[in-house]
Amino acid sequence: MASTSDIKNGLCIEYNGNLYFVTEFQHVKPGKGPAFVRTKLKNVKTGKVIDNTFPSGHKITTARVEKRSHQFLYKDSSGYHFMDASSFDQISLEENQIDYSNFLMDGMEVEISIHTETGDILSCELPQNIETKITYTEPGVKGDTATNATKLARIETGAEIQVPLFINENDKIKVDIRQGKYVERVK
Numbered sequence: 001m002a003s004t005s006d007i008k009n010g011l012c013i014e015y016n017g018n019l020y021f022v023t024e025f026q027h028v029k030p031g032k033g034p035a036f037v038r039t040k041l042k043n044v045k046t047g048k049v050i051d052n053t054f055p056s057g058h059k060i061t062t063a064r065v066e067k068r069s070h071q072f073l074y075k076d077s078s079g080y081h082f083m084d085a086s087s088f089d090q091i092s093l094e095e096n097q098i099d100y101s102n103f104l105m106d107g108m109e110v111e112i113s114i115h116t117e118t119g120d121i122l123s124c125e126l127p128q129n130i131e132t133k134i135t136y137t138e139p140g141v142k143g144d145t146a147t148n149a150t151k152l153a154r155i156e157t158g159a160e161i162q163v164p165l166f167i168n169e170n171d172k173i174k175v176d177i178r179q180g181k182y183v184e185r186v187k
Helices: none
Strands: 012-015 018-028 036-043 049-055 059-062 065-076 079-084 090-093 109-115 121-125 129-137 150-155 160-164 172-176 181-186
Touching: 018 121, 065 121, 090 121, 160 181
Parallel strands: none
Antiparallel strands: 012 018, 012 059, 018 036, 036 049, 065 079, 065 109, 079 090, 109 121, 129 150, 129 172, 150 160, 172 181
16 A cells, blocks of 8 residues: 555556546646645556546555566557567567557567556557658758748657758658657667
């Protein structure tokens, strides 16, 4: 058992008979009335995000979760296949179990969360930023830089993102996958 003071991003809790990950939280102490914790909870099975408010000091049940490093191997009709970095065991996940699967690259290291009591796979987390190569983009128009103009580009994984006009094909860039945005050019 834990209390609302233990809530943090990434914590897995049992709430209303389901498992949820805390994606956002905010401790609020209004000028009048008791303090409370406002949270956004993501359902592990459905992926649906709900808003919930806990009174300060409320007891919550945390789920025991173990994170293991895995390497992405390949994708086929039966799902996405990963290998455990320490035991070399292979597992297969469905697309709905992987956040941002359109940014998954061969050989990428990911963190897979496993419920220790049941052995169920809860989630697959990719790194915040990835380095990738531009496979297709239109050439930039010279002199069209008065504003922060962008153009559409396709990266190695097949995902399409907006990039600045000076980015060309075969340039290596860093992408923030959670926002799906260009961060910087990599040398």
